[in-house]
Amino acid sequence: MGTSPFVLPFAALEVGQHLYWQFGKLRIHGQVFMTSWILIGALLTLVVVGTKKMERDPKGVQNLLEFLWDYIRDLARTQIGEKVYRDWMPFIGTLFLFIFVSNWGGALIPWKLIELPSGELGAPTADINTTVALALLVSLSYFYAGLSNKGLRYFEYYVHPTPIMLPFKIVEDFTKPLSLSFRLFGNILADELVVAVLVFLVPLVLPVPVMFLGLFTSAIQALIFATLAAYYIGEAVEEHH
Amino acid sequence: MDSITTAASVVAAGLAVGLGAIGPGIGQGSAAQGAVEGIARQPEAEGKIRGTLLLSFAFMESLTIYGLVVALVLLFANPFAG
């Protein structure tokens, strides 16, 4: 591999390096779990603090939580429909909150200060394993939603307007998780890379607006992931006539 | 990894991002045009239009991101590196 001509001490790019933890024959990416536990811990702390003393006149953290709840409910209701959105709201909301917290946590917390023997800490969603896991969960859940709501009639969806649609709909089942996972992964990784490259070239001031842009796209990506997951579930439970 | 593969990978990575940016660029342009016209016609609907515009921007953006992912594969996880 040789040494790179442009490695600076404060801004080294590390792509595709992981901190491996070995459990028997299983290997996992330690840095992903470390950051995700910290962020999930923060999220749960916020939730526990906000719901500790619930009142009819909300104040403080309860306001924020109620705003989030309302936001997620609107999202789920518009995409899934009035009938079953209740069952799927926690799932959609968890996807949204987890991805949002991961993206922002990865961008806002100065992880680089913590030295790891290999790899570096960052947004959990910048690891392909995380995004594929989320996307596969979405696939499973829309299959489950369709089958549990309509039984075997769910498969009418595949031949719905005409049987010619069958191959396309089957291909769609594969492209949905693929595009979901790659969209999220690519966006978050691209944000991190762009910031890293800019810091690498001009370490001062210039990366700041790009960081803000990154925060913005991170939030939008969380919203898009949740919206699309809800849309797929809504598509699966929708009744055709 | 021989130098031909490296050169081809680097060129292909550049092309993947560059060509992949053309289509979404045009698409975002026309979407923004439509949004601006909509706001000019109905200034009170600005919030709703902005939300929809941002969402569709993100969808178009992800097409470029797919190109970027391919470029990243070629640069950092090249299947032909041997």
Place this chain on the structure above:
Amino acid sequence: MSSLLLFGASEGGLFDFDATLPLMAAQVVLLTYILNVLFFKPVGKVVEEREDYVLTSRTEAKKKLAEVEKLENDLKNQLKGARQAAQKVISEAEADSEKLYKEALALANSEANASREKVRKEIDSQRESALNQLKSDADKLGDLIVQKLLAAK
């Protein structure tokens, strides 16, 4: 030549799938359950209770508003009746006073007429007596003149 690949580790790399994937999926499912218990259920309960409360309060307020409007109408009707009664009293009083005024005026007129008549009669009689006096004086004066003239002749 391979400096570009410096950042890609020799093992692993960007697209390195391993046990992270199922574990992360399990973690997210677990998180869904935890958040459902800790966040979605309690917050949903509070929000919906408030929505119910607001809804019932609104219907109650609407009911109260209707009652208030009814009361207002009643009061308005009462006020209208009172106003009419007052108007009637006022007009009656006005008519009475008009009548009294007219009577008093007529009385005063007749009194004035009577006293004027009396005065005129007095004046007439006085004038008559004065005339008579004058006449007698004139006669006397005439007699005197005649006597003086006769005496002078």
